[in-house]
Amino acid sequence: MTPEDLIGSGLLEAYALGRTTPEETALVEKARATHPSVRQELDALYASLEELAMKQAVVPPVHIRASVLKAIGHPEADRVRSLSPPPVNTGRSRWLVAASVVALAGSLGMNIQLYRTLANVKDQLALLVVERSVLAQEMEAQKVSLKGSQEQLAVLLDPSRKVIGMAGSALDPTGAARVYWDPVSHEVYLTVLSLPAPEPGKQYQLWALADGVPVDAGVFDVSSGPQHMKMITSAQTFAVTLERTGGVPSPTLSALYLMGQVG
Amino acid sequence: VSNSGIDSGTLLLEAVQRGDHDALAQLYDQYSAALFGTILRIVGTNDQAEEVLQDTFVKIWRSAATYDPSKGRTFTWMLNIARNTAIDLARTTQFRAWEKIQGIDKHVYRLGSDEERVRSENLGIDSVLSRLKPEHRELIDMAYYQGYSQQEIADRTGLALGTVKSRTRAALQQLKEALMDHA
Numbered sequence: 001m002t003p004e005d006l007i008g009s010g011l012l013e014a015y016a017l018g019r020t021t022p023e024e025t026a027l028v029e030k031a032r033a034t035h036p037s038v039r040q041e042l043d044a045l046y047a048s049l050e051e052l053a054m055k056q057a058v059v060p061p062v063h064i065r066a067s068v069l070k071a072i073g074h075p076e077a078d079r080v081r082s083l084s085p086p087p088v089n090t091g092r093s094r095w096l097v098a099a100s101v102v103a104l105a106g107s108l109g110m111n112i113q114l115y116r117t118l119a120n121v122k123d124q125l126a127l128l129v130v131e132r133s134v135l136a137q138e139m140e141a142q143k144v145s146l147k148g149s150q151e152q153l154a155v156l157l158d159p160s161r162k163v164i165g166m167a168g169s170a171l172d173p174t175g176a177a178r179v180y181w182d183p184v185s186h187e188v189y190l191t192v193l194s195l196p197a198p199e200p201g202k203q204y205q206l207w208a209l210a211d212g213v214p215v216d217a218g219v220f221d222v223s224s225g226p227q228h229m230k231m232i233t234s235a236q237t238f239a240v241t242l243e244r245t246g247g248v249p250s251p252t253l254s255a256l257y258l259m260g261q262v263g
Numbered sequence: 264v265s266n267s268g269i270d271s272g273t274l275l276l277e278a279v280q281r282g283d284h285d286a287l288a289q290l291y292d293q294y295s296a297a298l299f300g301t302i303l304r305i306v307g308t309n310d311q312a313e314e315v316l317q318d319t320f321v322k323i324w325r326s327a328a329t330y331d332p333s334k335g336r337t338f339t340w341m342l343n344i345a346r347n348t349a350i351d352l353a354r355t356t357q358f359r360a361w362e363k364i365q366g367i368d369k370h371v372y373r374l375g376s377d378e379e380r381v382r383s384e385n386l387g388i389d390s391v392l393s394r395l396k397p398e399h400r401e402l403i404d405m406a407y408y409q410g411y412s413q414q415e416i417a418d419r420t421g422l423a424l425g426t427v428k429s430r431t432r433a434a435l436q437q438l439k440e441a442l443m444d445h446a
Contacts, residue, residue, distance in 0.1 A: 010428030014413050015433045017406040018343060046339040048439045049407070053342055055442065057296035057393045058303055060316055065291055067317050074284040093273070094293060172366040
């Protein structure tokens with residue numbers, strides 16, 4: 001009988017179920033030892049019957065366990081009985097339950113860990129968003145500042161630009177400022193080098209004198225950095241007076257602080 | 264569940280072979296419910312089943328050295344001890360006499376009867392087998408739970424021996440499918 005014939009004959013099933021004649025038993029056991037396919041078939045049959053037994057499991061009364069341990073002479077049968085919980089389910093299920101509990105505990109632990117990590121990451125992300133926003137604003141400010149600087153630099157480096165140094169009058173001999181005037185584009189910038197801070201309600205005002213006529217070039221603050229003033233089309237002299245805030249139509253000569261000639 | 268690798272049962276049984284009482288306790292914890300369910304199916308009463316279960320584990324303890332891993336897994340080996348012990352008890356005259364005294368039908372010889380079904384359903388253990396065709400279930404009952412040989416089954420059912428064999432194969436294949444559906 002070939003292994004295939006044997007597998008198809010029903011003899012392996014009869015053997016697995018437990019009752020074959022001695023001749024049949026010898027035949028099956030020899031074939032199992034020599035043919036892996038026969039062995040596999042038998043293993044599969046036993047697996048089915050084991051699974052059937054697991055599916056049909058019934059938990060025996062608790063006291064049987066102690067009786068068994070006592071019968072085999074377990075040295076601590078009674079103690080074992082009191083300490084060991086009764087089997088609540090089949091062996092496979094028990095292992096599965098134990099494995100599940102371990103897996104669940106592990107999973108819970110991991111979830112908690114993941115949750116904490118997630119919370120941390122969220123916090124960090126929120127922080128990063130804020131930081132990014134701040135940085136973006138700073139960058140925008142820097143861009144504006146850089147653009148202004150570049151424009152100012154372009155103004156200063158423009159060969160047609162005239163630089164007029166203004167010196168302090170008797171009111172403040174140490175006073176000094178510079179005017180950058182482009183006769184072509186008419187643009188005027190002013191940088192204060194030294195001027196006393198004006199009292200409240202007062203503001204310095206720049207004038208351009210063209211043919212003796214003062215033209216308002218705008219008020220300015222005593223701050224660092226170049227300030228963009230009003231357009232001036234024509235000028236031989238620039239002067240600064242201290243006026244009321246917002247400026248006046250014509251300069252107060254008694255409050256003349258600075259003056260410089262266009263070179 | 265691997266059929267080739269060493270299962271935990273094998274390791275425990277090896278420990279039992281060395282006289283490790285705790286290992287037997289662990290085998291009990293793992294397998295007693297499965298064995299008890301099978302035993303109950305064969306002997307049908309709790310008192311008898313408890314007796315058989317205890318005998319089974321004592322036999323496992325005493326004959327662990329005879330376990331041959333090449334002939335199958337530990338669980339199958341224990342299952343066969345439990346089954347044979349139960350079938351032996353079911354077949355003893357004492358058991359038959361006890362059945363008469365108790366007035367209980369000899370359900371073990373009348374498989375498929377109403378009493379058998381009711382008992383099984385009450386135990387909640389028949390859900391897999393009940394999916395089989397009646398003739399397949401009967402074959403598994405007679406061979407596996409009552410311990411009849413193929414020839415005995417042929418004699419009792421009036422079927423040809425060849426039919427019994429082919430039907431046995433079909434029955435176990437159906438069982439395999441039922442177990443897969445049931446999983």
